[in-house]
Amino acid sequence: MTTSRLATLGRDEPSLLPLAQRLLSLAESGLPAMLLPGQEAFAFTMAGTKAPDGSWSLERRGTSTRYAAITALGVRHLSEDRQRVVLAGRTAQEFTGSLVESLPSVTNLGDAALIAWAAAETGHPKLSDALAGVEALDDHDRPQYTVEAAWVLSALAAARDSADVERPLAAARDRLLRARIGNGPLFPHATGPGLVPWYRAHVSCFADQTYPLQALARAHAGGDGDPEALAASEACAARLCELQGEGGQWWWHYDARTGGVVEGYPVYSVHQHAMAPTALFDLADAGGSDFGASIRKGLRWMTDVPELAGHPAAHEPLIVDGLNVTWRKVYRGDPKKAVRAARGLSTRAVPGLRLKPLDRVYRPLSVDHECRPYELGWMLYAWQGGRI
Incomplete structure (x- = not known):
């Protein structure tokens, strides 16, 4: 799908447009393997291992709520049918709904802020619950990590x-x-x-x-x-x-x-x-x-x-099309x-x-030799935004 950002890239430096399109195709193809089977979560990382014959394999390791929310933010820019391919049959809004439901167990301000941001951008009907989850964890009288404080502001701006x-x-x-x-x-x-x-x-x-x-x-x-x-x-x-x-x-x-x-x-x-x-x-x-x-x-x-x-x-190469990853x-x-x-x-x-x-x-x-879901999620968010 053409976006204004890709169109601008093609106009200003045509030789880079195939690279951006290649990366976006890789992200769409790579994210489904990072989704944990039967769970509402993405792996924390995909770790690459090289065999003696030179071939590579990937192993899912850990789980991450914030990476799931970032992925939802990126995937929501795809058409609905493509969203369902990436998210095991769900739209970005439906997947975000599962994240909103998980908020009572979320204790990290950054995770909650990203979930609220995704709820705002996907138009989820339980946005108010997501915002309440952020408010419950945010204490303005105490210092916060800058990244998480920024995600709070982005979530509120989106809402x-x-x-x-x-x-x-x-x-x-x-x-x-x-x-x-x-x-x-x-x-x-x-x-x-x-x-x-x-x-x-x-x-x-x-x-x-x-x-x-x-x-x-x-x-x-x-x-x-x-x-x-x-x-x-x-x-x-x-x-x-x-x-x-x-x-x-x-x-x-x-x-x-x-x-x-x-x-x-x-x-x-x-x-x-x-x-x-x-x-x-x-x-x-x-x-x-x-x-x-x-x-x-x-x-x-x-x-x-x-x-x-x-x-x-x-x-x-840092871009490995056969594995659908970019090395970290x-x-x-x-x-x-x-x-x-x-x-x-x-x-x-x-x-x-x-x-x-x-x-x-x-x-x-x-x-x-690692690749994490948020890397591909933010890639989609960056380049699929600004639609014509």
């Missing part, structure tokens, strides 16, 4: 046309805006002190940026507009794009105080093909800047991975994430300190 959510929406919006350190454009890992150890309280990840910038853009797009929220979203997006790697990499860890990169690796496939696109698309749709060039640059990384050039791993990330393979820890500690004392010898000792030459 605006169906429920009276202006009071909690304003509180969720203010919480995100207050979380920033000084006048910096980036967001910390938590909305207040207490959840993160002091020595790494300045370190935030890519998700801590994309979900707030998306949520604030969506908050502006509804109601009477919110220029302050849009400006914060715009500033965050502009800084992320300024820091983007020459090969299109969206880096992993940032210094929320200075707006710099703490440690670039791992580079995650989901950031390249889904999370950055959906956040930046939503910003543009809300009236913000068009960061399409950065989206395209990031997408190109999926088949042109500079980290692996000249290395035996260069012959291993390219990473350093350093023991106990030593580089990340060293740079987190060093930048706490000296902002911007890089410890460059670590790049030579621990090169990013490893590929993580």
